[in-house]
Amino acid sequence: MSSRRQWIQWAGLGAASLGVMGRAWAGPFPEKPIKMIVPYPAGGGADQWARIVAGKAEKLLGQPIVMDYKPGASTTIGADAAAKAPADGYTVHLIDSTAFAYVPNMRKVSYDPLKAFTPLVHLGDLPxxxxxxxxxxxxxxxxxxxxxxxxxxxxxxxxxxxxxxxxxxxxxxxxxxxxxxxxxxxxxxxxxxxxxxxxxxxxxxxxxxxxxxxxxxxxxxxxxxxxxxxxxxxxxxxxxxxxGFEGFDEKPWNCFVTNAGVPAEALERLRSAFRATMDDPEVLQALRKTGVEEVGRMPLAQISEQMRLDNLKWGDVIRRAKITMDS
Missing domain, CATH: 3.40.190.10 (Periplasmic binding protein-like II)
Incomplete structure (x- = not known):
């Protein structure tokens, strides 16, 4: 009886140390590898960031995260593929301002830049x-x-x-x-x-x-x-x-997203793993070495609103400057 009581106490301490993150991870998801769509070719900055984050997140999720490079059409090939993927949590997309703020203000895209995706975590600002x-x-x-x-x-x-x-x-x-x-x-x-x-x-x-x-x-x-x-x-x-250019301050930002409509259990597990990844000191240091600033600082609740505001801001800039996809 004494050993049983000790075991219960030990288990309780272990559960407490996992906290909210541990409770969010309870359940079968994920049961297979997760695909991460990167809308740029291998070897560039986006590839570096994706690999740094995926290397830690896959350990927390218990399944490999496989890179899927889909460059071209100013990142919209990748965004289109991500938007059309099944809403099951097994597709993650590294998205930047190009896909949700720039190109949609220059030409029609096949996805709704503000409704097709659900944010997971802010990556950082990019000077x-x-x-x-x-x-x-x-x-x-x-x-x-x-x-x-x-x-x-x-x-x-x-x-x-x-x-x-x-x-x-x-x-x-x-x-x-x-x-x-x-x-x-x-x-x-x-x-x-x-x-x-x-x-x-x-x-x-x-x-x-x-x-x-x-x-x-x-x-x-x-x-x-x-x-x-x-x-x-x-x-x-x-x-x-x-x-000589007072007020010039352009540092686009990236975030990791999944599809809109992903089941709550899968969404919360992904968010918990990616949030824990961005809080990891080794990941933070590695991202900073590649030039990412303010790593993971934007609150989750703010990301969708910031996407909307950026879409409006850059739409105005693009129209005033008469920038087109042929520029």
Whole structure:
């Protein structure tokens, strides 16, 4: 009887230590691997973030998380596939502003950007960096502007696709600076990084992770970061705002979502696992090393509303700037 009583006490302590998370995980879900749709090619920033998070979340869920790369059409191929997947919790999607705020304001998409998905957790804010090939004779934004005005349409600026954050940040900067540059869209970071290193393009607006190793070796020259504050991973690189563009603060954000209509048990288990993952110090450190700021800070209740507000904000920007999918 005494041993039985001790066992009950031990079990009670174990259950208490698991807390709400443990109760949310009770039940059969998941019973098979989970697919994570990444709307960019392997090797870029999105791939890094997805793998960092999936590596921890799959241990908590007890099932593998398998990467499913669906690049193209400015991330909407991936978003469309995610929206059409069965609403059973076995599809997770890494979504960014492109799919819910940018492209839907440029052309019709096959999914409702504000109703097709249910948020799981905020990934973080993503400062971008404007980088140049060393052959371009500029070291800061003022020199870039002077060179671009003296050589109209000579410079080529790469992005991860028409309507991507990379593209729109470059467009806003060009408008405010009063310069023209040729836009060269790619499917993702791996492709534009390769061409920038090879000198096929002059400049790129990039997420920090893919660009940092080449900045450190001198094969790319950083000119400015897009956020209002300097990046913690590139503290020596000034912001666009610091270089004469007051108020410039563009740092698009990503989040992990699943389909709308996923059963409550599966949804809560996914949310518990992804929330615990984003709270893990090792995951936090790994994401910060790739340039992600404010990791997981946006409350779950705020994500859907922020998606709606961003859709309105960027719709206004895009219409005023007359940016189209052919830009």
């Amino acid at each position: 971008f960096v404007l980088v140049a090939h060393p052959s371009v004779p500029v070291r800061n934004l003022q020199e870039l502007i002077a060179f671009a005005k003296a050589n109209p349409n000579k410079l080529n600026c790469a992005s991860a696709g028409v309507g991507s954050p990379h593209h729109l940040i470059a467009e806003i900067f060009k408008q405010r600076a009063g310069i023209s540059m040729n836009h060269v869209p790619y499917k993702g970071a791996a492709q534009y990084i390769a061409d920038l290193l090879g000198g096929q393009v002059d400049l790129a607006v990039s997420t920090l992770g893919p660009a940092m190793p080449h900045i450190q070796t001198g094969r790319m020259r950083p000119l400015a970061v897009s956020s209002g504050k300097r990046s913690s991973t590139m503290p020596d690189v000034p912001t666009i705002a610091e270089q």
